[in-house]
Amino acid sequence: MKQVPIGVSARHIHLSENHIERLFGSGYQLQVLKDLSQPGQFAAVETVAVVGPKGRFDKVRILGPARSKTQLEISRTDAFTVGVNPPVRESGHTEGTPGITLIGPAGEVTIEEGVIVAARHIHFHTDDAAQWGIVDKQLLTVKIDGERSLILEGVIARVSDQYALDMHIDTDEANAAGTKTGHIALILS
Template sequence: GSNPFYTNGTRTIQLPSGISLRHLHLCPEHVEILFGKGHQLGVYHELYQKGYYAAQEQVMVVGTKRCLEKVRVLGPTRPFSQVELAQSEAVALGMKLSVASTGNEPQTQPVTLVGPAGVISLPGGAGGGAFLARRHIHISDVTAQEWGVTAGDTVTLKIDGLRPVVFDDVLVRVKAGWRTEVHLDTDEGNACLIRTGQMGTVVLP
């Protein structure tokens, strides 16, 4: 197993950080409405997390003030569609978004998506919508056992450098086969001048 080291009585582990750019996930039905009947997502490039990819497809996200063009779809498809933005983007769009862990929680907001073949209006809430993604860590079930954490726990993340930042309330997500990675949005990444792949330190409970 891994060998967490101890600093001043606390357990800390180094892990890579990933900056999550604005993106959306689509259900198969919405892929066909936005891009045409029978359309399948094409792979633009693989993501660090195995089995996940940035798709070739992009859509326009319509806000109340302005629109965001060429927002990348991530694959594979999901049971429901969702849009993940940073707070600065939400403000620019004129949208008041809340933090959520996934796109069908009650606090997600309605949003309209425009594709080359059609338009979708996500209703928000259980029907899927737009939100600010809660900062989180992906780990495998094996790593979770080694760390002594379970899905839904929270940990603290320390980022060193020119603008050191401590992020509290980092959600732990667990799935067999997942690679260890922190996900921050672009606003959080910019706050500490971190880039994808840079190491952070997790302080375990």
């Protein structure tokens, strides 16, 4: 049986080094609040406000370390609230996506693109993927059992020796399935 732990990904932002400095001050370094399931990744103490055409979210958690490009990951419900229409994309694929304004304690930044609804995916360490015959970018079908069982299709396999086994879904998907971080999903195919 191919079981994988679920990680529910709430709205969050990845910032470039340049944007960290513009929002928090020259030379600023993010402080670790807690480590995440993926090695070397962390939720930062710091947050920013996110402002769209129709609304805003205060205290959007920053995930570190810094990335090459700033990217905001929100659910479809969040997108309605702030008034943007982001596509479902893999992380890092921000070309042609909406922009948004970010406000930090030392300044603000308006990004021209970078807002996505993250595509559901499973991080596989290369050893786990090899054991189960799964290859990078393979599309999987996954079942979440429970009171509101749900089958998710098109779950992207992301394989690397830098990853730890974990399935990432957003809050809309988790709510639809009645699941939460730490529950177990079953890979059907």
